[in-house]
Amino acid sequence: MKTAFAGNDQKSDRSDCRIGLTLKQSGGLDIHLQSKVETLYGESIHACCRKVMQAFSLPHAEIVISDNGAPEYVISARLEACVKKLRKTYIEVLPDMLSQNVHATKRDRLRRSRLYLPGNTPKLALNAGLHSGDGVILDLEDSVAPERKDEARILVRNTLRAVDFYGAERMVRINRGEPGSRDLEAVIPHHVNVILLPKCEDAEQVRETDRYIQNLRKDNGIDHEVWLMPIIESAMGVMQAFEIAGAAPSVAALAVGLEDYTADIGVQRTAKGRESLFARSQVVNAAKAHHIQAIDSVFSDVSDTQALRENVRASKALGFDGMGCIHPRQIRVIHEAFAPTAGEIEKARRIVEAFREAEKRGLGVVAVGSKMIDPPVVKRAVKIMELAEGKA
Amino acid sequence: MKMVKNAAGRRVPAEINGEKVIPFKGVGKHRPEGRKHGTTLVSAADYPPDGDKRVASLKEALQKAGLSDGMTVSTHHHLRDGDLVANQVFDIAAEMGVKDLVWFPSASFPCHREIIKHLENGVVHHIEGSMNGPLGRFTSEGNMKGTAVLRSHGGRFQAVQDGEVKIDIAVLAAPTADPFGNGHGLEGPSACGGLGYALADYRYAEKVIVVTDNLIPFPCIPMQIEGNYVDHVVEMDRIGIQERIVSGTTQITKSPDRLLIAELTAKFCDAAGLVKDGFSFQMGAGGTSLAIGIYFHEMLKARNIKARFAVGGSTQYSVKMLEDGCLEYMLDAQTFDLEAVRSMRENRAKHPDISIFHCYDYHAKGNYTTMMDVMILGATEVDVNFNGNVVTHSDGYMLHGIGGWQNCLFAKCTILPVPLFRNRIPIIVDEVTTLTGPGELIDVIVTERGIAVNPRRQDLIDKVKGAGLPLKTIEELKEEAERICGKPRRPEPLDKVVAAIKWVDGTVIDVVRQVRT
Numbered sequence: 001m002k003t004a005f006a007g008n009d010q011k012s013d014r015s016d017c018r019i020g021l022t023l024k025q026s027g028g029l030d031i032h033l034q035s036k037v038e039t040l041y042g043e044s045i046h047a048c049c050r051k052v053m054q055a056f057s058l059p060h061a062e063i064v065i066s067d068n069g070a071p072e073y074v075i076s077a078r079l080e081a082c083v084k085k086l087r088k089t090y091i092e093v094l095p096d097m098l099s100q101n102v103h104a105t106k107r108d109r110l111r112r113s114r115l116y117l118p119g120n121t122p123k124l125a126l127n128a129g130l131h132s133g134d135g136v137i138l139d140l141e142d143s144v145a146p147e148r149k150d151e152a153r154i155l156v157r158n159t160l161r162a163v164d165f166y167g168a169e170r171m172v173r174i175n176r177g178e179p180g181s182r183d184l185e186a187v188i189p190h191h192v193n194v195i196l197l198p199k200c201e202d203a204e205q206v207r208e209t210d211r212y213i214q215n216l217r218k219d220n221g222i223d224h225e226v227w228l229m230p231i232i233e234s235a236m237g238v239m240q241a242f243e244i245a246g247a248a249p250s251v252a253a254l255a256v257g258l259e260d261y262t263a264d265i266g267v268q269r270t271a272k273g274r275e276s277l278f279a280r281s282q283v284v285n286a287a288k289a290h291h292i293q294a295i296d297s298v299f300s301d302v303s304d305t306q307a308l309r310e311n312v313r314a315s316k317a318l319g320f321d322g323m324g325c326i327h328p329r330q331i332r333v334i335h336e337a338f339a340p341t342a343g344e345i346e347k348a349r350r351i352v353e354a355f356r357e358a359e360k361r362g363l364g365v366v367a368v369g370s371k372m373i374d375p376p377v378v379k380r381a382v383k384i385m386e387l388a389e390g391k392a
Numbered sequence: 393m394k395m396v397k398n399a400a401g402r403r404v405p406a407e408i409n410g411e412k413v414i415p416f417k418g419v420g421k422h423r424p425e426g427r428k429h430g431t432t433l434v435s436a437a438d439y440p441p442d443g444d445k446r447v448a449s450l451k452e453a454l455q456k457a458g459l460s461d462g463m464t465v466s467t468h469h470h471l472r473d474g475d476l477v478a479n480q481v482f483d484i485a486a487e488m489g490v491k492d493l494v495w496f497p498s499a500s501f502p503c504h505r506e507i508i509k510h511l512e513n514g515v516v517h518h519i520e521g522s523m524n525g526p527l528g529r530f531t532s533e534g535n536m537k538g539t540a541v542l543r544s545h546g547g548r549f550q551a552v553q554d555g556e557v558k559i560d561i562a563v564l565a566a567p568t569a570d571p572f573g574n575g576h577g578l579e580g581p582s583a584c585g586g587l588g589y590a591l592a593d594y595r596y597a598e599k600v601i602v603v604t605d606n607l608i609p610f611p612c613i614p615m616q617i618e619g620n621y622v623d624h625v626v627e628m629d630r631i632g633i634q635e636r637i638v639s640g641t642t643q644i645t646k647s648p649d650r651l652l653i654a655e656l657t658a659k660f661c662d663a664a665g666l667v668k669d670g671f672s673f674q675m676g677a678g679g680t681s682l683a684i685g686i687y688f689h690e691m692l693k694a695r696n697i698k699a700r701f702a703v704g705g706s707t708q709y710s711v712k713m714l715e716d717g718c719l720e721y722m723l724d725a726q727t728f729d730l731e732a733v734r735s736m737r738e739n740r741a742k743h744p745d746i747s748i749f750h751c752y753d754y755h756a757k758g759n760y761t762t763m764m765d766v767m768i769l770g771a772t773e774v775d776v777n778f779n780g781n782v783v784t785h786s787d788g789y790m791l792h793g794i795g796g797w798q799n800c801l802f803a804k805c806t807i808l809p810v811p812l813f814r815n816r817i818p819i820i821v822d823e824v825t826t827l828t829g830p831g832e833l834i835d836v837i838v839t840e841r842g843i844a845v846n847p848r849r850q851d852l853i854d855k856v857k858g859a860g861l862p863l864k865t866i867e868e869l870k871e872e873a874e875r876i877c878g879k880p881r882r883p884e885p886l887d888k889v890v891a892a893i894k895w896v897d898g899t900v901i902d903v904v905r906q907v908r909t
Contacts, residue, residue: 014815037816039787040880069815072878126876127649130840164876328648 004085006151007078008120009066015123017067017075021082024060029053035067048072052079055093073162074122074155081151095162097191104224105169105193107252110134110387111293111322113334114171118143120152122159129165131328132335137171140183141198149179153186160190169193171229176205181212188216192226194252199260200230201237206247213250226250229295233257234264238279241286253293255324256283259300271307273314284319298324305333312337340384348388351381393889400779400827404900408892409518409538416901419830424755424897429555431598443572443610445625450477450603451484453624454561457599459485462492462517463560466597468589469499470565470577470726474636477565477603479506486515494538496557497521498548498589498748499793503636511536520557521548522793523891531890532789534906540790540891542783542904545589545725546752546759546799547896552592554755556898562597564590565631569604570612573622577727577745578614578737580606582632585706585727585736586745587616594621605631616745638729644686644709645679649811649840654680656861657768657809657838658687663859664852666766666805669697674704674800675768677728680809684768685709692718703751703760704796706732706743714742723760725751725796752799754896759799767803771810773824776866778831778846780808781824783893786817788825788883788907790891798896801833805852812839818873818880820844820866825883827902828893837866844869883907 001022009018017035024030031049033042049063063079070078073095080093114135117124120143128136138159144152160170173196174183184195197209206228213226228251230244237244238261245254258276262269269275280296287294296315299308312334315323323334340348350368355378358366366373394406398415406412414422439445447453459465465485467478478497483506485493491514495507498521505526510516518538523531531540543551551557566575567582577584582605594600600622607627612619645651657680661667667688675681686709692699693716701721702710708731713719715735722743727733735743751760761767772792773781782797784790800806810819820837835852837844842864845853856863864872874880885905895901 037787037880039883040817041878043881044878069817071816071876127840130652131648329651 002086004082006081006085007070007074009068011068013068013121013123015069015071015074015126016121017065017070017078019075019078019082020064021079021086022062023058023086024062026060028060030062032062032064033067034065035069037067037069044072045075048075049079052076052083052093056083056087056089056091058083058087070122071126071162073158077155077158078151081154084150084154092157095158097161098164100164101161101170102191103167105227107225107227108293109169111169111253111295112338113322113325113331114169114295115325115328115331116143116173116298119156120144120148122155125159125163128328129163129168131331133168133325133328133331134322135169135171135194136165137173137196137324139173141173141175149175149182153183157186157190160187160192171196173198180209184209184212184216188213188226189220189222191224193224194227194229196255197228197230198257199233199237200244201234202240203243203247206230206244206251210248210250227252229253229255231255231257232279232283233260235261237261238282241282242289245286245290245292251290251292253295253321254283254287255295256280256297258297271311273311280315280318280320288319293321294319296320296323298326299330300326302327302330305329308333309337338387340388344384345388348381348384351378352385355381398900400830400901402827402902404892404903405889408541408900413892414899416895416899419832422897422899424554428553429558429596431596443619445573445619445622446571447624447626450480450563450601450626450628451487453601453626454481454484454563455488456624457561457601459488459490459561461490462494463490464494464496464520464558466496466559466562466593467498468564468587468593469497469501470584470587470589471582471632471637472584473501473503474582474633475501475503475565475631476633477563477631478504481563482507482510482515486510486513491515492517495519495521496559498545499795500524500527502526522795523790524793525791528791529789532784532904532907533909534886534888534890536890539889541894542794542891543894544752544794544798544896545748545796546754547794547894547898549592549748549753550755550896550898551894552596553749553753554898559593559597561599561601562590562593563601563603564593564617566602566604566617567631568606568608568612569602569617569625570608570610570619571625572610573600573602573617573619573625574610574612574615575602575604575617575619576612576614577616578733580604582606582630582634582637583730583733584632584637585733586724588725588745588747590617591747591749594618599623601626603628603631605629614740638733643679644682647679650680651683652840653809653811653838654683654687656840656843657684657807658691659859660807660836660838660843660856660861661688661766662691663856663861664805665855667691670700671765672701672703672763673699673766673768674702674764674803676770677705677707678770681768681770682707682709684809685713689713689716689718703746703764706735708732711735711743714739723751752796752896754799761799761802762804764800764803765805767800767806769797769800769806769808771808771819773819773821774808774810774834774837774866775821775824775831776870778834778837778866779824779827780829780831780834781826782828783891784826784904786821786825786880786883788885788905790826790904794828794893798829801829805835806833807836807838808834809838812841812869812873813877816877818870818877820870820873821880822870826893826904830901837869839869841872842869
């Protein structure tokens, strides 16, 4: 008899469990549970297993669970993943969708910070939304080993339904190619706001993904927008940035990934980032040419907040609107550094006031003091005010 | 066993280990009667005129002290998880064929799991003190011959002083001592800082043995243990393991979730106007508490104001506040790291060691806890009536001591920064498994998902309203925990009472029952 496994049960894998499933011909369900929370949740874990097995009409099996405080949506995802390793089925066992998880987002909402969460690691997801990041990314790509992609997809799907991210924009980074299509099928019906396309090198790739998403939206009756954020991570991607940024109306932001990019051009990534200046400027320019946001790469040294702060300031100066985070503690630093300075806010406030005053009086020309203000300057001032309010 | 319902509605036995006990009557309701406990009168004529009370070994000291069946033997816990003395006492007792002792430590640590074999072989009848980790598990599963009794640090002093517990022999580790029996913890290979937990033991025990691995000629200054109370002095190679004396508890938390709780706590205190010039506070040495201390420190520095005094466990972080001039006095009953030991040694005027009598004893003419403005504590469970539990987990296992927790509840504002759940176990529950502290003394619960202020503290609610804090009701917090974790099933313990929980005045507030295994 073949046994299928899913999940993790190392000591550090809190909020997770590892399940071994062996299907049988008879004998009903034989559940062996080892859990620190057995006294409190033993019965509910058993009930959860019975529910999943019933959904697949599999009444006979041996289920061995090594649990480290996994919430029900995780246990259910792990068991479903085991079943799908043994049986081909399109049945899904879905946890209830939290009402707070069905908010739509706007194309130009604040995207200063987005926190990467490895898709197959539940312990990081539960509290991820508490740290006030503008977005959270459930990652199915680099942080998930190839042999774990299938179970991660199911877990990410359940996470999108059952975990409250407290208002953060809900993003998923999918894989490239065929696995990426499987990713989209798994997550699009569960209220994703943004799909990140890694290692993007040409516009057709974006269009193809967009078509796939639009079809899935239609099939599943989804009326909220699903935005795209292509990530430029290679020399070719950088050269194609302009085409990529304009590939589809759903592209809301263009991001750059510098770890892969620097490897691609054969240099070391440095703190100063001189080696990626061209790439970063090109991505900013391509994004702005299409009136979308430009998002900078993550900063990997989690412990060095001072270097991060300098990095964000440089990023802001180049024209980026946001940055990726790999640790919650980076979020505040990024928000602070992207926030306009007191001087910038004061200047912007005066410009916006002058603009409103001019509008009220039907004047075609805006002036602050004796200085004439061009429309793009007004627009920038409005944006600065929005950012300042976002900070508050 | 005859059970009675106490004022908190908990069913408790009328007798514990054959002695009548008083059920909890309510906060501040019980008044003690009679006189303090006194030890037998002695004469200096019976002690060596040269002041040299040394004996060759701990065994000889215990024999001379008359160790025999049924005695109560006490130890202090200043050497924490590095203590090498307590286990030896019971190994020797076993060698001597002594049975049915009561071990009365001021706290126990995982290193004391060795005592389990003496509980099994009958050398130790039961423990009155904290039961951490392995000892707690052993006790919870009903394996202890007698009933364990848990007291707060202040309650321990009260019990000794009131004669509720009569210590026959106190075996007191002293990192530095002289042959007369004066001792302190400031120097020596096992330096631990103050020895404030030992005061009750050396003052009220019938016989006192001081054990040291750093013997110096008379006089040993300061006299944290006073030799005039001491019968015998024992020199041994090692009384402690330094790296476990100064445990890893004094690292500020790195967890972003705990830091968020710390930040919310600090913001709450600020909004409530608690962080002001001349204020006083106490917090533990856990990672979240330390982070709150750092936020306080930053606020004080930025506003150029000072805290008047802090009580409690001192750490490198409180020392920094002291040396920065942001804190005027560190009153220290327990020294948590080497930096704090150094500070106490070098700065005794501003960083004195104090005893449990001073800060916590409830049967005294006042104590320090009621004077404290801000008190930061933890809990394993808090219920919707703000009752707190620190001794058992939700599965019924007793795994922690009370420490100074009950005593500290008397502060002006008691705040419990706790996560809403720990690895699927909700902290906010319908009813605490074991009542350790009544809700009327617990003012604020701060979690990463919101802050609940006790409705009894309308004054605090009014002050923090409109400050942009995530205020919620305790019921809302409980529901959120259950939405994430699921509703836990309450364990059904067996009838057997394995431990009694004493309140600060010696009354019984609750009991722990044997878990089903």
